[in-house]
Amino acid sequence: MPTTSELARAVRQAFEYLKAQGDIREAEVFAAANGSLLTRVNYTSHIPCNGVEEPKSTESYGIGIQAVFNSPEGLKVGFGSEPSDLTLEGARRALEKARQGAVHDPEFHSLAKPTGEPRTLTDYHDPKLLQVRDEELVENGWKVVTGALRTFMASSRLVDLAGREAAVKRLGLILGGDVTILQERIALASSHMPEVQRDESTLIMSFLTAMVEARDAKGSGWSTGTRLDHFTDEAGVDAAANAIQAIGGERVRSGDYMVILGRQPVTDILNNLVLPSCTASAFYSSSTPFLGKLGKPVASPLLTIYDHGAMPGFMGSKGITCEGLPTGRTNLVRNGVLVGCLTNWYEAQRLLGDPKLNEKLGAEPDAARAALVPRNGFRFGTGGGRMFDTQPGVAASNVVVEGTESVPLEELIGRVRNGLYIGRIWYTYPINGLRAGDFTCTVVGDSFIIRDGQLVAPIKANTIRINDNFTRILANIVGITKDVKGTLVWAADEVVYAPEVAVRGVHVDEIAGFMEDLT
Amino acid sequence: MPRKITTALIDDVKEMVHHLATAHFRSLAHLRYGDVRLEVAEGKAAAAENGASKFSGEDYGFSFGIRVLAGERMVAPGYFGRSLGAADLDSLEKILKEGIEKAYRRAMANGELKATVREKFGSLGDSLADTRLHPIRVSQDLVPAEYEIDPRTVDLKEMERYTTDVSRQVGALGDGVKYNFISTMTQLARELFASSEGALIDQAFALTQGMCYVVAASNGTSQELYDVLGHQRGWEILARGVNEPLMTFPPFVDFARSLATEAVELAAAPALPSTEGEVVVVTDPHYNTLVSHEIIGHPVELDRVLKMETAYAGRSWLLRGLDEHQVGKPVASPLVTAYSDPSLPGYGHYKYDHEGTPAKRVVHIDKGVFKGFMNSRQTAAIFGGDPNGHWKATDSSLVPLIRMSNTVFDGGDRDARDIIAEVDHGYYLVGHRIPSIAESRENFRISARKVYEIRNGRLGQLYRDGGIMADTKDYLMKVDAVGSDFRLYPIPTCGKGQPMQTKKLGNGGPTMRSRARLTGPVVGAMD
Structure with missing residues (x-):
């Protein structure tokens, strides 16, 4: 090379x-x-x-x-x-x-x-x-x-x-x-x-x-x-x-649960749903559920999300973008309020020049300019690499999720008292299009039943499906843990430094009962 | 050698590659098998957004990949891949030899460590085995591409004008269309495969595609729809459409306008209510294209079945162990037959896969009974059965995986209109949208573009944002009608592997009827 x-x-x-x-x-x-x-x-x-x-x-x-x-x-x-x-x-x-x-x-x-x-x-x-x-x-x-x-x-x-x-x-x-x-x-x-x-x-x-x-x-x-x-x-x-x-996993009945989402589910939901909704191009094409919401609440006040491409020692860090601009911190959600977008130069300029800017972003040009700093113009290839043969797109780098009043995991489990700890989800897609916010996925491992403030038994792999809406998930966050860990999901560009997040009223459906009788 | 990269380059390097794959490979002391894949593509593309041109370009692709099986104490695989350019032409033989050396070194190191770990871990080491390939008929062949309008002759400026005009026409459908993105591409590719067994296969493929993405809105409700028109043919398929026995498309401009009109109509429609229990559902061929992809095609890929995709694309409910599987057992209604067939036209068509295996139809479900899997030579050697030619890569520099060719539900003998007319109360799902499938493909939820209520055999209310959810085996067992209106469609972006390979392939089926839960929207925090 x-x-x-x-x-x-x-x-x-x-x-x-x-x-x-x-x-x-x-x-x-x-x-x-x-x-x-x-x-x-x-x-x-x-x-x-x-x-x-x-x-x-x-x-x-x-x-x-x-x-x-x-x-x-x-x-x-x-x-x-x-x-x-x-x-x-x-x-x-x-x-x-x-x-x-x-x-x-x-x-x-x-x-x-x-x-x-x-x-x-x-x-x-x-x-x-x-x-x-x-x-x-x-x-x-x-x-x-x-x-x-x-x-x-x-x-x-x-x-x-x-x-x-x-x-x-x-x-x-x-x-x-x-x-x-x-x-x-x-x-x-x-x-x-x-x-x-x-x-x-x-x-x-x-x-x-x-x-x-x-x-x-x-x-x-x-x-x-x-x-x-x-x-x-x-x-x-x-x-x-x-x-x-995870040996000895049990089935869980359909219903609404208090759920602690582990680091991989937090990362998967960000990668497939939240971050695509925070790109300038999603606002331009009117395909984000956050349309017109800049400066307005889109999540629980407990939640803060930012992208930081210049964090020393973080895995997704780069010195400059593929447009030659410095990487750095872009606040996306601060205490539940949408405050910024991921963008490259082209997308920022055209959204700022869009006659429907206020309708799409929810802000006049001065406020919009502060929310559209092009720190995320990358030419990532599938599976990594900064490709000479593509024009800059928009991608996150290191995404950090933080909570105000964050607590240790044991305390969060204790607060949840009865519910589910979901440690790994699968095939998380916006099933009715991104703007609708509806999503679904199945629970494939690393998951447990919480009873009386304790993890009491594993959840059997591939036996429940989450059917919910991610704007509801963001709004219904009731607790966030202190420690974050760099977390990857398959085919993602970014690394999410994710904590564990407790959410109330998450709907799950029991699935695949026929597998119990399969011979 | 020519300084410009064209598909004709394959003619110039064929003998050299054949020599490397035979004489040079055989000079490596502990090599058991090796192959070289070399690919050249010439393509053009254009894109437009909201009636304005955004991009046009013409370029070539040139890459190679090496596979080696070698080892002294145990046999193991090693791979190497690289993209190439015009500047590499003068030293191509040297570059290929260096790639072979690297793949060989990796295989040798891999075989040595495999033997060491096997010795160290007692009974847990027993399953570490020599890598073997099932024998095949070794072929030498030349397979030409099919097209009327040669992708290389299409004028790039005309392509840009056409693409922009389609986008303009979609935008002109009215205020309901908030955004549209249109892209077109046409290309000719040529793939050379040579192996240490003496194979020398030169296959050419034409491929042309038009894609439409549209966002429509009405009273705060929006619809994002996306679809492609594509075939292994030339530019004629976009200009004139496709009118073949198994594939029918209108000209691309009509295709895109129709999708946008549908999005506008849907944005004004009510949301589909979910149901707690199962209802009668009739699904059209376009919807069943994605059903066949997700719950037939993926779980019958033998690499996934043998757990090789556990961390990525998942496993399959059809096999737990080599002596514990569903082969020979009923997994669907006797009305259901499903197969993969590379000889059918469309995106899933080819004559040889990427290890030179002659591709052939493999029946997965025959009248409800499970029969077998898509495989590769390596997985066939483990599970048994003849290789059927489904080991394919997106690009020569990447390692192939087991991929669908044309995986479909077979057509039945019922008139699709009768299948609807017999329903007192149920729902008709038209067009596929977005899937979410359980890890071993034992459960699925797939949204439809449109859902109509059926009352007394007639289509009634149109709903948006709806789909169905079901357990795979239950759903297949409950199929009680299969139409004669079989259709093939292109699937443009099937992701599998690490790094992710996005592949074009074909799926299809007829109208079918079964039972499932309806899934509509969830009320979100923004509502």
């Missing part, structure tokens, strides 16, 4: 070339090199398996150019890119594609301009994660597998259930998931920020699911970090221990 210096050199050269073109009014050059190293794990004690199923990687690098052209029909904006070529020839090819595809977009105002905020995060990556050997990639996968196997082997409960140690494998022990290392390097320059900027970020994460399948018991474990030296078998150990703890 090219170094960041090589990317910066390519950007400088391409930008000088663009400046010499007579028909270009504004331009931006973005070069990137990305590596995604992923060891996918699949252990099954009752089915032949590989343990480490896929030690693999993908790599890409190249240059992307966005240019504003003077043309007889007026200004035209175009984007083009060229992979695997950081020479001037590569830049020429990218520019030609941009010129060929340029369109007149009446809502385009300009390329990104400095916001006046300073960059605060530099040199925050671990160089070791940029030089992982093939053998280390494989070893990290086996590290989490052996952590889980050790935990399963040490469990006297599994031996008791199986009758003897040699029969434990018949309980259907499963470990699935992955260890992922992301390597991202970028450099960019533009007409409004001609000094070449560069950024380098890395992270390592593991997300695992374990099961004792014969007992329908499922548990998960995960770890996130930015240092290779800090990576341990923690995720495998936690997943196996949580699966063992």
Whole structure:
């Protein structure tokens, strides 16, 4: 993979070339090199398996150019890119594609301009994660597998259930998931920020699911970090221990419950429902339930949510956005009131210029401007990476959820007294469209019945479905725990630093009764 | 070598790739199997929003992926993938060899650690096994793409004008349409597969798609609808529509206008009330396209069935262990037959999968009895049965997964009108919208675009924001009518794998009747 210096050199050269073109009014050059190293794990004690199923990687690098052209029909904006070529020839090819595809977009105002905020995060990556050997990639996968196997082997409960140690494998022990290392390097320059900027970020994460399948018991474990030296078998150990703890799960009847949502459900609801509702484009297209609600309550006063892309040591941190603007803190919900949006430059400018701004956002331009600071213009690819061949979209980075008057988990369980602790949900979608707020999901593991202020029994995996509305969930929050942990969900761009959140009146339906009789 | 990347590049590199896959692979001491996938695509796209052009572009895609099975004490897999550009052409052979070396090193390290862990963990290590592939007929073949209007000849400016005009026409339908986004794309791709067993398969695919997303509102109630018109054909399908025995679409502009008109109508309709108990539901072919996708297709993917997707896409209720599964048992009404068939047209059509297996129809449910799974060579070697060619990747640089081809409910012999006319009181669900499925696919909730009440055999009140929820086996067992109006539709964004691969594939079915709970909206805090 090219170094960041090589990317910066390519950007400088391409930008000088663009400046010499007579028909270009504004331009931006973005070069990137990305590596995604992923060891996918699949252990099954009752089915032949590989343990480490896929030690693999993908790599890409190249240059992307966005240019504003003077043309007889007026200004035209175009984007083009060229992979695997950081020479001037590569830049020429990218520019030609941009010129060929340029369109007149009446809502385009300009390329990104400095916001006046300073960059605060530099040199925050671990160089070791940029030089992982093939053998280390494989070893990290086996590290989490052996952590889980050790935990399963040490469990006297599994031996008791199986009758003897040699029969434990018949309980259907499963470990699935992955260890992922992301390597991202970028450099960019533009007409409004001609000094070449560069950024380098890395992270390592593991997300695992374990099961004792014969007992329908499922548990998960995960770890996130930015240092290779800090990576341990923690995720495998936690997943196996949580699966063992889930043995003996009970069914729960349909009804409305006081529920504590664990970190994964909080993250899943944010990822699929709340954060998409807080993007500038959702307001522009009138597809958010928060339409016209800026400055108004959208949640319990206990709840505060913000995105912070420049937090040192946090996994989703970046020094600059893929538009060259500093990352930083964007308050979204403060004490229950909607106060800001996630946006990039383009979306902010066009919403601010929208004649229906007040109707859509619920604020006049001055207030709206403060809520629409472009700190989230990223070019994320699926599975990570900052892609040279796409234009900036809008994505969160590190999302932090906090409560006023937050309490320890034990105290929250005590306050709930009777209800459910839901630790992992699945397939959380806005079933009637985002603006309606209705959502549904099933409860797949890490969950317990709360009785008399205690966790008394696991909830059997895949036996209840939540059918509710997320605007109700936000409004009905009655408690939030103190401790947050970086939490990931499948295919998400952002990391949510999530606490556990108690909500009253959550509706669940009992499902899949036929599975009890399946032979 | 040419400096411009076109699909013709495959002709220039075919022999070199074949040589690498045979002679070079065989020079690696502990290699048991290896393959190379190389892909080139030439595509164009345009997008418009609210009648204004937003983007147009023409570009190529070029990538490769390597799979190696190797090991000294135990056999294990290793992979490598990369995107490529025109600048790589002069050193392509060297780049491919480096990729092979990396995949081989990973497989060797993986096999060594597998053997070590197997020894260390006693009976829990017993299931760690050598990676094996079920034998297949090794093929060498050339498969051309089908199209009338070559995607490479479509004028980009005309494509931009057309796309913007569709968006303008949708916006012109009235004040009820608050927002629309229209995109079009057309591309020609060519995939080369070569293996250490001697396979050399060169397949070309044309693909053209139009997508419409619309937000309509009326008195504070909104409707967001989305649908695609797509086929493995050229630009003609957007300009003229599709009129084939199994697939029918109007021209794209009419398709998009119709969707927007529907959204406006629905925004003014009342919300569907939920029910506590089951009611009679009749579902149309478009709705059953998503039902077949979610509760037939996904749970019969053998990688998921064998627990390989436990952390991501989930497992399947159809198998608990190798000797505890539903094969040969009734899982649906005798009226229900379902299968996957790559020979059908549309997004799910292909002749060979991405490990060179000749693709063939696999019956999942035959008159209510469960028969079998979609598989790959590796999963067939574990579970048994012949490989049926369903191991597919979204891009050559990514590792394939078991994916649907065209997974469908088979058509029956009833007139769809009679299926409705026989209902005293029930509901007719038209068009699929959004799914949420339980982890092992044992329960589902899927919303419909439109729901009509049926009274005395006639369609009555139209409702918005409704759908059904049911346990999969119960729902399938209660099917009491299957129509003869079978239709295939494209599914443009099926997500699976890690990293997530978004794949285009086909699903379909006829009109069907069963029983389920109705699910309507929940009153939210904003109401």
